[in-house]
Amino acid sequence: MGDTVGFLAKIHIYCFLLSYLVSLGCEILQAFRKHSVATRVVLIGVTTAGLLAHTAFLLTRSTASGLPPLLTSQQDWLLVLAWIGSLLYLVLMVLHRQMAHGLFLLPAIVLLIVIALFVSPHSTGHLDQLALRRLGMFHAASLVLGIAAVVGAGISGVMYLMHHQRLRNRSGWLQRLALPSLEVLTGVNRWMVVFSVPCLTIGLVTGFILIFWSRAPDAANFISWSDPTIVTTVLVWVSMIIVLIRVLLNPHQTGKAVAQLSILSGGFLLTTVLGPMILSGSGNLSTFHSGSSEQSSLDRDDTLAVPNVGQREGSQ
Amino acid sequence: MNVLVVSCNHHKAGVQLRERLAFPNAEKLHQAYQQWRETHPDSELVVLSTCNRVEIYAADEQGNEGVSFDDITRFISKFHNVPTDEFVNSVLAQSGVAAVSHLFQVACSIDSMVLGEPQIVNQVKEAYRVAQEHDACGPLTNVLFQHALKVSAQVRTETGLADGRVSIASVAVGDFGKSIFSRFDNKTVLVIGAGEMAEETLTYLQSEGVQRIVVANRHRERAELLASKFHGEAVDFATLDDWLAKADVIVSTTGASETLISRERFAAARARSNRHPVFILDLGAPRDFAPAAGSVDDNVFLYDIDALEETCNRNREAREAEVQKAMLIIASQTQTFMHEIYHRATGPVIHRLREHWHDISRGELDRLYRKLPTLDDPQRQAIEATIQRIVNKLLHPPLEALKDEARAGVPEGLIHAIRRLFFFGEK
Numbered sequence: 001m002g003d004t005v006g007f008l009a010k011i012h013i014y015c016f017l018l019s020y021l022v023s024l025g026c027e028i029l030q031a032f033r034k035h036s037v038a039t040r041v042v043l044i045g046v047t048t049a050g051l052l053a054h055t056a057f058l059l060t061r062s063t064a065s066g067l068p069p070l071l072t073s074q075q076d077w078l079l080v081l082a083w084i085g086s087l088l089y090l091v092l093m094v095l096h097r098q099m100a101h102g103l104f105l106l107p108a109i110v111l112l113i114v115i116a117l118f119v120s121p122h123s124t125g126h127l128d129q130l131a132l133r134r135l136g137m138f139h140a141a142s143l144v145l146g147i148a149a150v151v152g153a154g155i156s157g158v159m160y161l162m163h164h165q166r167l168r169n170r171s172g173w174l175q176r177l178a179l180p181s182l183e184v185l186t187g188v189n190r191w192m193v194v195f196s197v198p199c200l201t202i203g204l205v206t207g208f209i210l211i212f213w214s215r216a217p218d219a220a221n222f223i224s225w226s227d228p229t230i231v232t233t234v235l236v237w238v239s240m241i242i243v244l245i246r247v248l249l250n251p252h253q254t255g256k257a258v259a260q261l262s263i264l265s266g267g268f269l270l271t272t273v274l275g276p277m278i279l280s281g282s283g284n285l286s287t288f289h290s291g292s293s294e295q296s297s298l299d300r301d302d303t304l305a306v307p308n309v310g311q312r313e314g315s316q
Numbered sequence: 317m318n319v320l321v322v323s324c325n326h327h328k329a330g331v332q333l334r335e336r337l338a339f340p341n342a343e344k345l346h347q348a349y350q351q352w353r354e355t356h357p358d359s360e361l362v363v364l365s366t367c368n369r370v371e372i373y374a375a376d377e378q379g380n381e382g383v384s385f386d387d388i389t390r391f392i393s394k395f396h397n398v399p400t401d402e403f404v405n406s407v408l409a410q411s412g413v414a415a416v417s418h419l420f421q422v423a424c425s426i427d428s429m430v431l432g433e434p435q436i437v438n439q440v441k442e443a444y445r446v447a448q449e450h451d452a453c454g455p456l457t458n459v460l461f462q463h464a465l466k467v468s469a470q471v472r473t474e475t476g477l478a479d480g481r482v483s484i485a486s487v488a489v490g491d492f493g494k495s496i497f498s499r500f501d502n503k504t505v506l507v508i509g510a511g512e513m514a515e516e517t518l519t520y521l522q523s524e525g526v527q528r529i530v531v532a533n534r535h536r537e538r539a540e541l542l543a544s545k546f547h548g549e550a551v552d553f554a555t556l557d558d559w560l561a562k563a564d565v566i567v568s569t570t571g572a573s574e575t576l577i578s579r580e581r582f583a584a585a586r587a588r589s590n591r592h593p594v595f596i597l598d599l600g601a602p603r604d605f606a607p608a609a610g611s612v613d614d615n616v617f618l619y620d621i622d623a624l625e626e627t628c629n630r631n632r633e634a635r636e637a638e639v640q641k642a643m644l645i646i647a648s649q650t651q652t653f654m655h656e657i658y659h660r661a662t663g664p665v666i667h668r669l670r671e672h673w674h675d676i677s678r679g680e681l682d683r684l685y686r687k688l689p690t691l692d693d694p695q696r697q698a699i700e701a702t703i704q705r706i707v708n709k710l711l712h713p714p715l716e717a718l719k720d721e722a723r724a725g726v727p728e729g730l731i732h733a734i735r736r737l738f739f740f741g742e743k
Binding site for chain 1: 499591613614626
């Protein structure tokens with residue numbers, strides 16, 4: 001048992017990042033050459049191995065910190081997002097073997113993991129009470145799902161535009177890509193937009209409740225209204241609300257227009273949410289979520305942060 | 317004896333040129349046969365005009381002195397009012413064995429855009445029927461087209477060429493339609509025109525689950541006939557614009573000689589719709605939709621016949637082994653056909669020579685029997701058998717020489733020599 005735990009603890013981000021990169025290489029090979037059973041076997045094997053390593057990594061981190069992955073650190077947020085993406089990719093690969101989903105999902109997964117390397121791995125600012133931690137978990141889960149939906153909308157938007165280009169202009173190299181129908185992509189795109197809004201809204205509302213709570217006189221940690229993560233999440237929420245309103249209110253909205261809006265929102269998400277995460281990870285920006293704000297400065301050192309949390313959890 | 321074909325097909329010419337040279341309806345074909353008859357009364361003619369090809373088969377029994385490629389291209393140019401130099405480099409001109417092999421390939425759908433498609437056989441049959449109706453066929457084209465239809469049946473039976481996706485409709489709907497829509501059971505299909513291609517497309521669309529079919533045709537009776545076959549609805553041609561706005565899938569296969577739906581007309585129809593995605597398959601030749609209609613908005617996906625080329629090439633690559641099998645059959649049948657034709661050319665000479673020599677022997681025997689009236693029947697039979705053997709032995713060398721020569725082509729020189737040697741003065 002101890003050996004297994006020791007082995008799992010040795011899994012590094014690079015292990016599953018490499019697996020996903022190999023999968024991406026296989027997908028590119030399949031897209032431009034004839035599909036072969038060997039490539040497919042390698043693809044499924046490598047992706048499954050990557051997903052298992054990814055899962056083990058998150059579980060190990062969660063066990064070590066005594067917190068669910070979403071409350072551990074911003075890095076884990078991104079890794080959970082990438083994990084959702086790779087699980088979805090594996091399911092799609094098994095169900096729709098001819099489709100080139102991987103060419104779109106894998107770059108996003110790899111990008112999230114690469115960004116995670118530059119984001120603070122330190123523990124998020126601590127929430128002292130159990131009720132607060134539960135609310136914090138709900139808050140983080142809603143936001144991650146909302147962000148996943150925005151990323152999904154962006155990816156389906158890119159797929160839609162490429163497929164649209166292929167069908168309208170019959171571009172040579174695009175003809176080789178097997179993509180879902182425009183009708184399916186439009187549906188996925190619209191539902192992702194619709195789904196992202198309540199998730200982000202719930203995430204924001206619970207976040208505001210946490211801020212109010214943290215501002216109580218007896219609270220140990222103080223969360224600022226101007227925390228960069230909070231500000232940027234509000235901006236993403238506003239942009240998704242605008243997209244949703246356009247989707248719902250304009251009956252003549254073409255799939256292409258919705259796809260373009262989704263890509264814009266996805267891009268906006270990348271710059272506003274992931275940007276501050278990277279900046280805070282590099283120490284250029286102070287934020288509660290990166291565990292780098294003054295209130296949580298005690299937790300900057302991993303060796304201090306994780307036992308502290310575990311002790312608090314155990315004392316409840 | 318000469319067979320020629322001038323072909324403007326999808327391999328060498330784009331749809332823009334093909335539609336300029338097309339004979340899209342019965343009226344145009346009637347005019348074409350009339351004009352040809354006026355200028356070439358002694359030659360045979362069959363015109364095959366489909367969305368993928370315009371081919372003119374001409375034949376005569378005068379060999380090199382008869383109809384030529386120039387005659388055919390001049391005729392096309394004059395009929396369509398298209399200068400020769402605008403199409404002469406985009407057409408295929410073949411004669412003799414190559415022309416026969418080409419027709420066999422066409423009839424077997426080896427030359428079709430969609431390999432193995434069954435419509436082409438009916439189109440070849442129809443072209444032959446129309447030529448017969450106009451008295452344009454003769455001994456050569458009759459035997460040529462009948463043989464082509466037999467070869468087509470043989471290829472279909474003995475190869476797997478016709479297995480799988482083998483219609484233009486199935487390729488178009490399978491490749492483009494399914495890239496746009498994930499399901500068809502909730503879609504409205506508008507069919508403009510009521511010909512064979514429309515029926516073929518509807519058959520495929522119905523197998524994909526289409527439930528609402530609307531047929532619009534200038535002749536309402538034909539629309540009703542087609543609609544009833546597919547449990548659809550025939551609508552007044554005057555309401556076409558309303559249906560252009562409502563339909564999700566539009567299949568247009570009319571024989572109109574001018575563009576039916578201009579960009580402006582289609583834009584006006586789209587303005588009345590909610591700009592839902594629409595898949596338009598224009599199989600008309602000339603095209604029924606102006607190409608610019610495809611850019612009215614982002615949700616219009618307009619395809620003409622040439623758009624299917626890449627998919628069809630992939631389809632062809634996947635069935636290369638069947639193509640090889642079919643090509644072997646075609647090569648063998650072309651050889652058989654050419655032998656038949658060459659022997660047909662030598663047949664009258666051989667028959668005449670046999671008759672001539674047997675007439676001479678019969679005359680000499682009669683003279684002998686008059687001089688020797690005492691000969692009994694067994695003696696007469698023995699003499700007749702001897703004479704018969706002598707005649708046959710004398711006939712054998714020239715007939716064998718004719719047969720040998722006929723394997724490589726019509727032995728014009730030898731036929732001429734035999735006529736000069738044995739029939740004195742006959743031409």
